[in-house]
Ligand SMILES: Nc1ncnc2c1ncn2[C@@H]1O[C@H](COP(=O)(O)OP(=O)(O)OP(=O)(O)O)[C@@H](O)[C@H]1O
């Protein structure tokens with residue numbers, strides 16, 4: 336990117352824009368973090384102030400962790416998110432491979448049909464989904480959430496991954512066929528490693544909405560045993576009194592697992608082993 | 615072991631006919647080269663032979679066995695691609711051994727064959743490296759090695775040298791010629807490059823628009839082109855074509871003579887002409903001429919000659935080395 340004569344003003348303008356965007360994005364997170372460590376009065380009196388020895392108070396964290404069930408909530412969120420991502424990636428990649436690799440009747444139509452899922456929000460179908468889950472006895476199970484999130488994530492995954500898979504060299508796949516690799520081996524051993532950066536992108540895009548979702552946990556799995564973190568935090572938000580310390584602490588804690596997942600995937604984003612495959 | 619027969623092979627993509635009925639016989643141990651302009655269906659034909667693409671109709675026989683329904687890995691072929699197509703996550707050794715491993719060959723057998731192939735191609739030093747850590751020429755040698763290890767009945771090459779620079783191309787070309795001598799295997803080779811075609815081939819197949827124009831040894835094609843297309847395609851600079859009526863020839867439509875079969879003289883000759891442009895290549899001198907009688911034509915002289923643009927010269931086609939073509943472009947003999 337470093338053009339020899341990229342003008343200094345231009346570069347600094349770009350950086351200025353990026354930096355301000357970064358600050359705007361990170362600020363709420365920062366505010367949540369600092370206020371989660373202050374006592375209740377300080378949160379309201381000086382919300383912008385960093386915790387000082389006088390206002391420092393971990394009461395929120397005690398409340399959340401003392402609640403006992405929070406470990407379960409975290410576990411639920413984690414299971415649902417990881418399972419959904421895994422399924423989205425697996426099925427999304429397989430569908431993308433079929434669409435990009437094979438010529439068959441209805442190929443384009445199938446691609447369009449899957450793409451429609453990107454434009455129509457899955458929440459429109461909530462009533463039907465709930466009826467289906469009730470009929471199959473899946474209400475109040477994590478399976479229900481995993482199924483819904485998988486369905487929600489697949490269209491975008493197919494869309495992004497099939498574009499990337501079209502760029503994988505035909506010669507490489509053909510070399511595999513001549514060497515006797517099955518179509519599954521070609522998919523898992525040749526194509527998937529080459530589209531790993533795209534898979535990581537899809538994983539990140541899929542993960543965030545799932546982790547943050549309140550809607551489906553509330554409707555499909557509100558039982559104590561299946562609550563997710565986002566839903567679990569709601570007990571601190573009352574109609575009349577809200578335990579802000581606890582809410583902020585719960586939110587702060589909820590950042591970390593998702594941060595870890597993000598770091599895992601973004602490492603994949605950067606690592607590329609494509610070079611040297613073809614020319 | 616290693617003969618190939620194609621019988622009226624056709625291929626259409628949708629309603630576009632790409633291969634329009636190809637019949638071809640390749641004998642065991644032959645080096646056959648497909649040449650033709652870009653888009654004429656060379657790669658498609660090669661992929662059909664490999665089984666990577668289904669023929670729309672026709673039959674393909676390798677070693678006397680009909681293979682139309684046989685998957686690529688079971689056809690006893692190996693293919694070298696223009697883009698190398700090495701497995702990026704495997705070492706050179708594993709790249710070469712994968713085909714055998716998939717076929718269930720014992721480990722020491724794989725080991726032995728990889729060692730033999732890498733010795734042939736001087737790749738021993740690189741066996742533990744990944745493709746990304748090799749130069750272009752080394753990568754192409756690995757790709758060739760991967761083909762050798764399979765000990766196929768039939769080698770298929772799709773423009774294997776076109777990604778290499780000129781010097782490397784000559785070396786690798788010699789290497790392929792040597793391999794063909796050593797392995798005595800049947801090879802089918804696609805190329806754009808005239809020199810590759812003329813130097814490597816036992817038999818050249820000239821394709822145009824999905825149809826075979828002529829099959830023959832390099833010298834047959836050079837000396838006795840069957841039609842205008844082959845005459846113009848083989849040889850560089852290309853053959854001069856002159857309307858026969860301008861020369862007073864009545865039993866042909868087009869008169870052809872290769873640039874190297876015309877003599878130039880300042881004193882006298884058949885066609886009076888003026889030099890327009892001269893290229894000095896050291897070993898050759900190429901003179902572009904304009905003549906009132908025959909129009910523009912090219913002459914190739916061996917060695918250095920001191921002609922300059924504007925010089926008035928006489929050109930004389932050497933008798934016995936001229937060609938005549940009828941109204942359909944077919945050669946008249
Ligand atoms: N999958 C495909 N779908 C439709 N048309 C195709 C397909 N593959 C090849 N073609 C067409 O078939 C024709 C022959 O292609 P092919 O790749 O065999 O040409 P080629 O002779 O190898 O050319 P080049 O010398 O440029 O490699 C081309 O016109 C191409 O557009």
Ligand SMILES: [Mg+2]
Nearest residue numbers: 656657658772
């Ligand atoms: Mg080609």
